[in-house]
Amino acid sequence: MLLFFLSSGLFLGWSLGANDAANVFGTAVGSRMIRFKTAAIICGVFVIIGAVIGGNGTSETLGKLGAISALGGAFTVALSAALSIFVMVRLKLPVSTSQAIVGAIIGWNFFANNPTDTSILIKIVGTWVVCPIIAGIIAAILFILVRFLVNRSRLHLLQQDQLTRYGLIIVGAFGAYSLGANNIANVVGVFIPSSPLHSLVFPLIGTFSGKQQLFLIGGISIAIGVATYSRGVMETVGSSVVKLSPLAALIVVMAEATVLFIFASQGLNTFLTANGLPPIPLVPISSSQAAIGALVGIGLVRGGGKGICYSLLGKISLGWIATPILASIITFIALFFMQNVFNQTVIAPKTETIQIQSHTTEPMEMDRQIQNKKISVFYFHENLHQAVQGNYSLSMGQIVTNSFNHFMHVKRLDEKALYPGLIGLLKGCCVGDTG
């Protein structure tokens, strides 16, 4: 059942792999610098690594925008995002998966009557606007630097070709990693709150959280997209759309990968905040728009912006607004049909969101504890509700015990150690509720 609900997200992942891999390896493959097979293997492997290791940051941001509580809802949101992309492509407007998924989440918020956190939304939209500009600046700086080095180095054309090949492979791998880390939230991010996947513990290796399992599945779907359908796009990008020298392509990919990495890296964020610098929002961005920003940056350095197609830039700006609006409308309508025609649960009953204090710093362990406690509070509410409805003979202690029994039964856990903490937590919630 999970795979069925995930299918819409996996389709998004497949189309992302088929399209966006060209932003990383397009010129290298199109210009025959790297064979498609080599590019597809490197891209697939590093997309998966990026998704599993670095996908958390952007997923959390999407979660803050709107946590889709039921699998049916997540399925509909991802499907609606895919539909909006299709509509935008038919209208020949530049579209990005990131913008579609954000619009779809807002659509779900409207449908579920959940308030959309405008500060998060502003942060996300602001990032979309800033991302091509940053990519352009990075590309312009890299271009000047590389041009200086090439002119000074007196490398033979063949040596330069050889180094460019190695560079395209290394930068392509970095680009694929960043693409996986940044864009995995678009693929499976909406499924995280409702995912039934539990952490897997591998002795000597570590724990593989439910979230990471989702990222792995999503990463694989992107990799399949790369392997099965990206060849044509890569050859088109590399040979006909924009004619770039391999060295300029290397700079574009480097700038694009750096921007994707900056907006996905939790490590970089931690480093910045630890040094008293402002944190960077971890937001899924469009790799295509980052690439276009980089191209414009190079164009400005090369010819002062003479050859830049400003109408295309205008269309991209239109996409920042049009795509989310379209996606949210489609999602709202789709959720209505899903709930009322197909009788699917698209919004789960509300549960408390709890602030927990944990002694563990292990993220997966914290994740597990949060999940357990959310469920326990849900059952506590159920029992409390019964008590309020008429069974006044139940004491608070009995409610707590009933809740705990429910919880233990459902989770099939044998973790007595959790008991004291759980009692305290339930009492705390009770005090909060009655107060």
Place this chain on the structure above:
Amino acid sequence: MALMQNLTKLLISRIDEYLDAISEGMIVFQQGLLDYLENRMTDFEERMAMVGQYESRADKLRREIENQLYSHSLIPEMRGDVLGLLEHLDNIIDVAKETLTQFSIEVPDIPMELCADFSDLTVSTVQAGEELVSAVRAFFRELSRVKDHVHKVYFFEKETDRIASNLKMKIFRRDMDLSRKKHLRDVATNVAKISDEAENVADRLSIYTIKRTI
């Protein structure tokens, strides 16, 4: 990776050898013509044979470079340009060989008074060829220097044209048989042809240089 590195090194040395063959061929061509003008016919025949050898060697190297570039998909975006460049460069040594062969077969009777003009013509046309080889070397290694050499190719081509025109004028103003005049004119045209070929290649090279700039 090591295989790729070795292949790159090998090809770089082959391209250098090819350019050396063209350059040396030009020098030997010049010496051969000067030998002819000074009536050292044994030396002339020797030089002519040497130019033939340089031409064969250049052909062999060019084919080897072409095969290696295609079979290993090297410099894919510049491959066509590089091969075109090498092929057109090869025309220069072909023209040099043909010109010496023409001298050997037709034995043009050059009046003593015109020997200095023929000598100037030879030096100028060879200089255009030499500058072109330097420009091609710069194209491979130091792009910013290409313009300097190409500029000199154009200069020597114009100079060669000027000398050739003056020479032809002198030929046709002399009291000689028309057949001899026409023969000398053809010989002068063929000697000057090297600089014309050099100019053609320089034109292509200027475009390739713009394309190679990142």
